[in-house]
Amino acid sequence: MQNQQGQMHQNMHTGNIPQNLNHGGHEVLDVHEVLRGSIGTMNQYMMLSQHVKDPELLDIMNRQYRFMQDEYNITVECFRTGQEPPRKTQTYMMNQNNDFVYGLKTSSPMRPMQNVNEISDEFISDCMLTACKTGASMKTLAALESTNPVVRRVLADSVPNCIEMAYEISLYQNKRHYYQVPQFGQQDMTQMSGTFAPAQGMPMQQMANMNMNNMNNMGNMNH
Numbered sequence: 001m002q003n004q005q006g007q008m009h010q011n012m013h014t015g016n017i018p019q020n021l022n023h024g025g026h027e028v029l030d031v032h033e034v035l036r037g038s039i040g041t042m043n044q045y046m047m048l049s050q051h052v053k054d055p056e057l058l059d060i061m062n063r064q065y066r067f068m069q070d071e072y073n074i075t076v077e078c079f080r081t082g083q084e085p086p087r088k089t090q091t092y093m094m095n096q097n098n099d100f101v102y103g104l105k106t107s108s109p110m111r112p113m114q115n116v117n118e119i120s121d122e123f124i125s126d127c128m129l130t131a132c133k134t135g136a137s138m139k140t141l142a143a144l145e146s147t148n149p150v151v152r153r154v155l156a157d158s159v160p161n162c163i164e165m166a167y168e169i170s171l172y173q174n175k176r177h178y179y180q181v182p183q184f185g186q187q188d189m190t191q192m193s194g195t196f197a198p199a200q201g202m203p204m205q206q207m208a209n210m211n212m213n214n215m216n217n218m219g220n221m222n223h
Contacts, residue, residue, distance in 0.1 A: 030142035031079050031151060037138050038072045041131040048127060051119045060095075060172060061128065064165050067092050071158050078150045085150075089157040094168035101174055102183040122178040129169045129179075136162035 045065045052058045070090065077085040113119070139155045139162060146152035173179030184192060 024145070024147040026145040027142070027147055027151065030138070030145045031075070031155075034135075034138050034142045034155065035072065035075060035079070037135060038068060038075070041135060042068055042072070044127060044131060048119075048124045052121060052124055054121045057121050057125060057172060060168060061124075063095075064092075064128070064132075064168075067161065067165075071161065075151075075154055075158070078148075078154050082148055083150060085154065089154055089161075092161040092164045094164055094171075096168050096171040098167075098171065100171065100181055102181050104180045104182055105177060107177065107180075122173070122176070125169055125173050125178060129166055129173070132162050132166035132169065136166065 042065060045061055045068075049058065049061055049065075052061060067090070074085045074087065074089055113123070136159050139159050143152050143155035143159070146155060170179050174181065183189070
C-alpha cells in the first residue's frame, strides 16, 4: 500500500488530487460541524466555569476541557493535512466509580430559569452532559461520512471519549439526585433480560453448503 505522504487520489473530472484535499463533500460539511461543535462546547465550559460552586464538578470540567482541546487540535491537524497527526488520540479516563443509585425521589418540577442568578451546578452539569452526548452523535455521523481514512479513524476514536465524559457527568449528577434513574421491578427485569438467547452455528454457511449440494445434485441429474 502506498504511503500517505505524497499519495495522490483521483477525481474523475479534475484528475489527481493531493492528500490534503482527500475529503468528500459530505465529510467536509460534517467535520466542519464537528469542529464548530467542539469550539462551542469548550466555550460553554469556559463561560460556565466561573459559576461552578462544587470543587468536584470544577475538576471534572477542567479535566474534560483539557482533553477536548487536545482532541480538537488532533482533528484539525489531520483534517487540514489529510495525514496522520503527530500524536494519536488518547483515551479519556474518568475519576468517578460506576455505582449508579436507582429509583426516583420526589423533586420540584423543572422549568426554565427566570434570571442568571439561578445558574446552579445542576444546570451546569446538564449543559455539560448535553454537549458530550451531542458530540458523540455528531462525530459518529461524520466518521460514517468520511472518505479520508485518517480523519475517519480520528473521529471514530473520539466517540468513546465523548461517551465516557457523558457517563462521568451522569454519575456525578446521579450522586446528587440531579440525574435519577428509574428501574423495572425484579420480575420484569428478569423477564426482559432473559428475552434473548445466544446465536448458534453459522446458518449462512449452512445455507451456502445446501445451495452448493443442490446445484451438484441438479448437475448429476442432467447427466
